[in-house]
Amino acid sequence: MKNTFPAFYFGPIDYYADMVKSETIEIEVCENFQKQTYRNRCNILGANGKLPLTIPMHHDGSRNMKDIKPSYxxxxxxxxxxxxxxxxLSSPYFEYYEDEIATFYDRKEKFLLDLNLRTIEFILSKLKIDTTVTHTSSFQVLETDFDFRNKYSAKKEPAIHFPEYVQVFDEKFGFTPGxxxxxxxxxxxxxxxxxxxxL
Incomplete structure (x- = not known):
C-alpha cells in the first residue's frame, strides 16, 4: 500500500521524515486546495524569528489543486x-544548493502543483531517497494508516519531538522546531x- 501525501511547497521536516520512511510515496494531485496550509507556504528561520513564506494565489474560482495558479x-x-x-547564507550548505534553489524563483510556473512537485523531486534527490513516487489518478477515501494528507498543520506546532541540530540563529532564539x-x-x-x- 502506498502512503499518500499532499503536495507541499518545501514542506516541513516531519512531512519529509514520513516520506523517507515510506516504501512507496503517492502524491495527492486530485484534492481540493486547502487554504492556510503548507500547500502554498513554508516556514524558515530568519534574523527576526520564524518567517512564513507564502505564495499568493490567483483567485479565479478554481478549487481543485490541479487548477490552482500562483499570482505574479x-x-x-x-x-x-x-x-x-x-x-x-551563513549556513554550512546553502552555497552548495543556492544555484539550484534559485531556479525555483526564476521560472513562473503556471500551476502551484507543478511548482510543489518540483520542490518534492528536488528535496528527495538531495536526500538521496530512491523511493518510487507516483501521483493519484482520482480522490479516494484511504485507510488512516496510509493517509498523510491532513496530518501536517501550518497553524499549530507539530506533536512530535525534534532532536536539536545547529541552526543559523539558535544563539538568538534557541532551537526552533517544525x-x-x-x-x-x-x-x-x-x-x-x-x-x-x-525522527
Whole structure:
C-alpha cells in the first residue's frame, strides 16, 4: 500500500521524515486546495524569528489543486529567494544548493502543483531517497494508516519531538522546531536524511 501525501511547497521536516520512511510515496494531485496550509507556504528561520513564506494565489474560482495558479501580481519569487539567502547564507550548505534553489524563483510556473512537485523531486534527490513516487489518478477515501494528507498543520506546532541540530540563529532564539525541510538541508546537507530517518 502506498502512503499518500499532499503536495507541499518545501514542506516541513516531519512531512519529509514520513516520506523517507515510506516504501512507496503517492502524491495527492486530485484534492481540493486547502487554504492556510503548507500547500502554498513554508516556514524558515530568519534574523527576526520564524518567517512564513507564502505564495499568493490567483483567485479565479478554481478549487481543485490541479487548477490552482500562483499570482505574479506581486514579486513574491524575488522576496522568497531574498529571504532564503538572507536567512541561510551563513549556513554550512546553502552555497552548495543556492544555484539550484534559485531556479525555483526564476521560472513562473503556471500551476502551484507543478511548482510543489518540483520542490518534492528536488528535496528527495538531495536526500538521496530512491523511493518510487507516483501521483493519484482520482480522490479516494484511504485507510488512516496510509493517509498523510491532513496530518501536517501550518497553524499549530507539530506533536512530535525534534532532536536539536545547529541552526543559523539558535544563539538568538534557541532551537526552533517544525521548520521547512530547507532549514535542515542548509544546516546538515546530505546528512539531513539520517536525521529524518531517526525522527
Amino acid at each position: 501580481d506581486h514579486n513574491w519569487q524575488k522576496e522568497h529567494f531574498k529571504s532564503l539567502r538572507s536567512a541561510y 521548520l521547512s525541510i530547507l532549514d535542515i538541508l542548509f544546516s546538515e546537507g546530505p546528512h539531513a536524511a539520517i536525521y529524518l530517518k531517526n
